[in-house]
Amino acid sequence: MKVIVPVKRVPDTAGEKNIDPNDKTVDRDGIESVLCPINEFSIEEAVRLKESHGAEVKVLLMGPESAQPILRKALSYGLDAAVQITDDALAGSDAIGTARAIAKALEGEEFDLVIFGNQATDARTCVVPAAVAEILGLPSLTYARHLEVDGDKVVVHREHEEGYDVVESTLPAIVSVVEAINEPRYPSFKGIMAAKSKPLDVKSAADLGVDTSQVGQANARAVLTEFEQRPPKEAGTIVEDDGSGSTAAQLADWMQSKKFV
Amino acid sequence: MGELLVLIDHAEGQPRKLSLQMLAAANQVAGQTGDTVSAVWLGEGGAGAAEVLGRHGATKLYSWNSSDAFGYVTLPQVEALQQVIDTSGAQVLFFASTNLVKDVAARLAIRVEAGVITDATGVEVVDGKLQATKEVFGGELITRCTFADGVKQFVGISNNAFVAEETGGGAAELVEIDVTLSETATKAKVTSVEKQVTADRPDIAEAAIVVSGGRGLGSEDGFKLMEELADVLGAGVGASRAATDAGWYPHRYQIGQTGRTVSPMLYIGSGISGAIQHRAGMQTSQNIIAINKDGEAPIFQIADFGIVGDLYTVVPKLIEELKARKG
Ligand SMILES: Cc1cc2nc3c(=O)[nH]c(=O)nc-3n(C[C@H](O)[C@H](O)[C@H](O)COP(=O)(O)OP(=O)(O)OC[C@H]3O[C@@H](n4cnc5c(N)ncnc54)[C@H](O)[C@@H]3O)c2cc1C
């Protein structure tokens, strides 16, 4: 079976995050960037399918050349090959534009299953997986907290506010996973060394036949126009409890003054 | 004059709180544009909600009274909505910015040429164009977004960003619709639905108050104390990743960067350090209370009221105090 794992490069949550005031896109150079943490779960799920079903797994990333270390990192978990979509025409794409480019790249590949993360930790729109599925005319079994492949059938437990839905479909299909699905392992030293020489296929919009009037910042349907830093918060009241719990009454007073009681 | 559509999110025949908040958002826009607001109810029970939706400003209610809406994954809802958009000519759709509904918006956006803005906390019309406010990077930045010319506009509304308001309208006019699903729409089946929520406690995304526990609870039992506090306040219960990873509370309640985002009126964190990844999911809460025995814990930087102390001393006393004040 063949599996593709699309991954995103995101700013490290713990680091600085900037939006470039000129082009209003996330400034990804000069800040700490990482493989989106949720993709560690989608990669782990793919590695498990390698182990259980002998799956062949490719990782796919849309992003500038400088994002290549993210692909190598993904490969170090033991994935087989990488595809990078990179083109100036794609810069600043909105979620729908991103989905269009990823869908085109997937059209050129063979796959039974595509495993996304349920969200990316920067923009967190969660729009990309279902939009890709729509473009490709495939089922979107998203928010998987459990995934099983049996022959040409896939069963997913879709997590939501109230519990989960058990859903099933035939392959090929698009899935996305939530953090509850597994426990990602660390790459082995051997994996890290091997990643350096694994095949990386770099493709332009033209290579993939992406219609450039549908992607990129100029053609985004959703546009960021303005942004500002959140105003700093006023310092709160901090009290030290002497071990008797007497501060609880003070807190209750405060809650009462704010009408929470 | 056009119609603004609001996709009603519902459970057990009742619109969720967020649906009434979305109607408030739509009314606000309608007040600027002169459009009318129409609700769309997919699945059973719509007719019964015509009254309450009307009272909150919906003049029409498109209802697809069918168990198929949720019998298959996402696509039945997409196809029903597509039909409503095609027949009504609506250009704007408000939807619940929650996981499963975002999928509906995403797929539909491809079909009807729409842009999608998710997680909006404000909406207004500026120079004739719909604009949405959204807080990103855990609330560090406040952005304004709009749509390209000529595309349909889908805006995902965040929980608790708007206040539900009655407008004095009568019951919404019920327009029953009938949908013939494509073959594709019935390919992915829902074979069962497992309810796992604790009864009578609001979900953290909807709750006005969220009580959250972390590694400092020390054990699964600590969550009993959190639930006790929550129940005095009518709150939902959330957890840090350290707590969900330890298996003390289900993953669905994890708040943070890789968990869920909450923005309640009040957040109470006990035994939570307030690591940046946790803050990314809760720092837009309007009021924050922190109880932690380490005075240096980063959560105190964003707390409106903080107690440096042992939660096992403070929280039981707090529960007593609150009960006493409630009388
Ligand atoms: C702060 C901020 C807010 C934004 N808000 C919006 C908005 O409201 N509407 C909108 O249309 N656009 C928005 N964008 C643009 C959007 O981030 C990009 O279009 C982006 O490429 C999609 O990212 P996402 O985080 O939304 O993806 P999600 O849909 O959250 O990501 C889900 C999964 O898709 C995969 N994936 C996502 N991007 C890539 C990629 N480039 N390559 C490979 N796999 C990928 C990953 O597996 C990921 O886990 C926003 C951007 C920023 C920075």
Ligand SMILES: Cc1cc2nc3c(=O)[nH]c(=O)nc-3n(C[C@H](O)[C@H](O)[C@H](O)COP(=O)(O)OP(=O)(O)OC[C@H]3O[C@@H](n4cnc5c(N)ncnc54)[C@H](O)[C@@H]3O)c2cc1C
């Ligand atoms: C990629 C990534 C994603 C992540 N995503 C998330 C996420 O979504 N959500 C999330 O929460 N975390 C997330 N984390 C983890 C995050 O970095 C922290 O490890 C986590 O939030 C810590 O949880 P905690 O505050 O409960 O535990 P700790 O940091 O261990 O803090 C426990 C606190 O309890 C206090 N304490 C102990 N005993 C008591 C007592 N008796 N009374 C009062 N106080 C007491 C201690 O002083 C301490 O401050 C993520 C991390 C990474 C790397």
